[in-house]
Amino acid sequence: xxxxxxxxxxxxxxxxxxxxxxxxxxxxxxxxxxxxxxxxxxxxxxxxxxxxxxxxxxxxxxxxxxxxxxxxxxxxxxxxxxxxxxxxxxxxxxxxxxxxxxxxxxxxxxxxxxxxxxxxxxxxxxxxxxxxxxxxxxxxxxxxxxxxxxxxxxxxxxxxxxxxxxxxxxxxxxxxxxxxxxxxxxxxxxxxx
Numbered sequence: 070x071x072x073x074x075x076x077x078x079x080x081x082x083x084x085x086x087x088x089x090x091x092x093x094x095x096x097x098x099x100x101x102x103x104x105x106x107x108x109x110x111x112x113x114x115x116x117x118x119x120x121x122x123x124x125x126x127x128x129x130x131x132x133x134x135x136x137x138x139x140x141x142x143x144x145x146x147x148x149x150x151x152x153x154x155x156x157x158x159x160x161x162x163x164x165x166x167x168x169x170x171x172x173x174x175x176x177x178x179x180x181x182x183x184x185x186x187x188x189x190x191x192x193x194x195x196x197x198x199x200x201x202x203x204x205x206x207x208x209x210x211x212x213x214x215x216x217x218x219x220x221x222x223x224x225x226x227x228x229x230x231x232x233x234x235x236x237x238x239x240x241x242x243x244x245x246x247x248x249x250x251x252x253x254x255x256x257x258x259x260x261x262x
Contacts, residue, residue, distance in 0.1 A: 100152055102261040106166055108137035109154045112187045116238060120220055123238075126231075127191060132157040132198040134190040134256070136172055142183035147176045151188070152259065157198065168202070169259040176253075187240040188251070190215060197234040205258070209251040217251060 100108075112135050117124045127133055132155060139151030150173045154166040172188065192198035201207050209215050216233035220226055237251055 102154075102166070102169060105137070105152055105154050105169060105261070109135040109156075109166070112137040112189065112240070115187065115240060116189050119240065120226060120238065122226060126226075126236075130191045130193055131195050132167075132192040132201075134170060134188075134192070134201075136170075136188040136190075139172060139186050139188055140183065141176075141186070143176065149174050149176075149254075153188070155202075169261040171257050171259055172254050173257070174251075174254040184241065189238045189240075190251075191236045191238075192234070193232075193236060194234040201235075201256070204256075207256045209254045209256070215251045 113127070113133075116127075120126075134153055134155045136151040136153035139149055141147060141149035150171065152169065152171050155168045155170060156165060157167050192201065214233075215235045215237045217237045217239060218226055218231065220238070239251075
């Protein structure tokens with residue numbers, strides 16, 4: 070029994086080290102600006118296909134932050150990381166990025182394995198977008214709240230929180246993901262020039 074606990078502690082320690090060193094050493098997973106932009110275009114198209122009225126919602130937005138691939142992994146203690154692009158006003162549909170960002174978060178509790186998701190964050194108000202852009206390290210739930218929008222059968226959006234200044238949609242490999250939150254996720258501006 071004792072060797073089982075020791076093995077588990079070693080495995081957990083290794084995983085924690087791997088996750089935190091990996092998240093700190095972003096260059097290992099870093100994508101080029103071109104890769105991020107190409108994948109962001111695909112993620113937006115997927116969003117438009119999945120969500121009725123999604124394109125119209127984005128058209129009204131002041132800015133859209135697109136994370137095409139956020140990887141979450143863990144054994145007991147987990148972490149997630151992804152890189153994305155911020156597009157504002159008329160540049161959203163032209164595929165032109167204003168800035169690049171990373172997102173990272175840590176979590177505790179029962180978890181085993183890895184998953185990939187895409188996150189679309191939509192800024193509906195100028196002030197919310199400006200506050201985000203002015204921050205050096207913006208944290209969801211601390212610097213501002215993000216309303217994660219639920220989508221029902223047939224891709225219809227739950228209209229109860231569509232008037233919030235910042236909205237988010239989270240997709241997995243099989244479509245929209247439910248009961249997820251972005252609380253505690255940190256967004257940091259990247260230098261991709």
